[in-house]
Amino acid sequence: MAVRLQDTLTGETRPLEPLEPGHVRIYSCGPTVYGPAHVGNFRSFLFADLLVRYLRYRGLRVTWVMNVTDIDDKIIKRAQEADETIEALGNRWIERFLADAAALRLTTPDVLPRATRHIDEIVGLIERLEAGGHAYRTPDGSVFFRISSWPAYGRLARLDPTQLRVGERVESDEYGKDDVRDFALWKGAKPGEPSWDTALGRGRPGWHIECSAMSMRHLGPSFDIHTGGVDLVFPHHEDEIAQSEAATGAPFVRTWLHCAHLRLGGEKMAKSTGNIARVVDLLEAGVSPRALRYALLAVHYRQGLDYTETALAAAGAAIDRLDAFVAALDLYRQDVADDPEVATVLRASRNAFEAALDDDLNISAALASVFELVRDVNRRIDARSISTADARSILAAVRDLDRVLGLLPDGGVDLDPRVAVLLDDRAAARAARDWSRSDALRDELLGLGVAVEDTRDGQRWRRAESQA
RNA sequence: GGCGACGUGGUGAAGUGGCUUAACACGGAGGUCUGCAAAACCUCUAUUCAGCGGUUCGAAUCCGCUCGUCGCCUCCA
Structure with missing residues (x-):
């Protein structure tokens, strides 16, 4: 029996058949590093983690790439506000991300490529699109993808490109696009913004192109699985398909996997609305990371999930x-x-x-x-x-x-020597049937986060996860 | 306006035509064990799957309608 996955593009649930037998190549849309990640972000990372872990458990070789977006409008704005470089800002938040990821036991991706380290690949890709007639330049030095040159546009999101609600809140025509639906591959340099001197002229990459460039660089023009949250289906992944396939002529991704939204208070959790619970805040508030992992992982990835205190407590009890x-x-x-x-x-x-x-x-x-x-x-x-x-x-x-x-307690964790002494004392007190002393020691240990229980096999202890 | 997903007990949720008068987890009630506590175990906690109608020997599962919730069409995991 093979692993079967439901592909967003076709809607079919098909057996996974890696392009290279026995080796699965996976690309996951990772964090944009201008602030701490929220639990909704991590839901999608943890679902990819589950996939990777399971495929490896199944004996498959997996190459897992998770990108880090370290250049975009918001990052630039934050860096300006903090009077630091986007590089420094990015480094800071990548560290935070890695710390959160480690706490939640996310498997470390094999490659964590950064957009700013792939400018050459991005430029090369855009040049190929220009050569193929899929891209055009505007007077301000920007380059846009011409949607009308790609008939399959809209297939992933099941949107009719002619029906997009143009002009409502679609990005304005500040860059002088031919068609408001066209999207930026390259943004011409603006004063005060970071930019790169390239064959395309001075500027910086648009949002979507980085994922095409980095996935191709690390996984090849065609690979097996691409994951992300549903909110990336359109326009991000739609754009990735268009620009990737228009550039290479090869099918981009075999299977698209999208994770449903995490909700907070019944509404989608999203940075833009501020409706979020940050991982770092929860961890600092003493929430058990394993309980959080359980809460985010225990519901099927395509099903919407409400983040609540009750759910977290239930997860802690299960742990x-x-x-x-x-x-x-x-x-x-x-x-x-x-x-x-x-x-x-x-x-x-x-x-x-x-x-x-x-x-x-x-x-x-x-x-x-x-x-x-x-x-x-x-x-x-x-x-x-x-x-x-x-x-x-x-x-x-x-x-x-x-x-x-990834839910069980670590085996052979180093026991705090102080705790070890208390445990020994308590065992001795019990042997002497000194109940008041043994009860006092039990309370003291619980205060240190160690739950002690007496069984026929003797005294046993465990970390009191749900106490957090 | 267009497109889509979903609606199962006190809560989360599996199950998508007969194995299910519905798994599992959390919560609740009672009990066993135990110095106490905790853990564990046992029993109970939806004759019912949003509502209505239909298909079928048979439906939570298929079809239609109604109601409700959420999402995408815009930055977003």
């Missing part, structure tokens, strides 16, 4: 359940014969997990298979019917599935 499960398996010791059913249970669980994710990344069903396993195994733990070795192999199997999910 706690997983943590308790891992802790129980870790500590479990029972000298009995191996349970012959364990292998069957694990196999069924893995099959269900893979069948779910094969089906266009059905994460809800995949998580269900994990939680069904959790309950089944907890029953066996209660009954003491599995062996120590069984517990080991179950834990190994669950950790293997977690290569895809």
Whole structure:
């Protein structure tokens, strides 16, 4: 059974067949670095992360490119306001992005190309478009893509180009376009704005061209999967297809994947409206990163999702359940014969997990298979019917599935020495049946974010994620 | 105005023609275990899938209409 994905362009759900067998090339639209990312941005990054992790789990080689937009109108404006270069501003926010990404356990992309480092590729691409009659210059030194030269324009977004609501809020004709629907490939230099001296003249790249140039540079003229939020379907990805295919004559992307919006207060989360929850703010407020990851990941990517405190708390509780499960398996010791059913249970669980994710990344069903396993195994733990070795192999199997999910607590985390001492003291107090002391130590540990529980296998502890 | 998605319990959500009088998670009620607590386990928590009509031996699942929500057509993940 192969991984099947729903392509935005055709609407079909097709088996993934990489252009190069066994090697999947993926490009994801990444952050625009003029401020901190919000959780909606990360929803789309995490959905791409899930895809990449799953394909790798499936044994495929994946080359994952995520671009960083470090030159655009807003970045220029912010840099001017802060009296710094766009380079410095970009560096600052890239660092913030990487920190947020690490906290949310985003797989590090293989390449994180920056637009400003690909000016040559961008210029080269625009020159090819000009040579092919798909682009034209305006008196101010800008270059535009001529939509009328590309009949397939509008296919991705299912828009009729002649029906676009021209003149309402479409970018004004300040650059002297032939047709208001044409989009900028290159913007002629303006005083006070960063610009590059190139064969096209002085100026800077438009927004869409960078993704065509960088994806081609790092993945070739045709590649397998391109991801992004639905809000990028039009015009960004539509424009990418037009300019890429017009330049190369090759089909640009095999499968387009778009993630639905994250909502806040019932409305789309978007920087422009200020309707956002920033990742960095949440992390600083002590929200558990794993709970946040769970909340953003646990709903199918094409389904709209509301970001709420309730959902975050529920996600934290689900994470706690997983943590308790891992802790129980870790500590479990029972000298009995191996349970012959364990292998069957694990196999069924893995099959269900893979069948779910094969089906266009059905994460809800995949998580269900994990939680069904959790309950089944907890029953066996209660009954003491599995062996120590069984517990080991179950834990190994669950950790293997977690290569895809990235939700389980880190194994072998360094325990704060202070905490270790308290745990030892408490174990000693319990051995001496000194309940008041052991209870006091338990409270103290909880204050340090460590939940202690007593079981037949002894005292066990775990990080109290949902306490955050 | 054009185009599209969606509407399942207290909440999120899977299921898209019979395996489902509906998975899984969260929440709630009761119970078992336990020095206590927590965790875990057990039982219960939608005879019903927005409403109405139709197709079918059979529908949450297909078709039509109605109502409602959200999105795209503009910077945006």
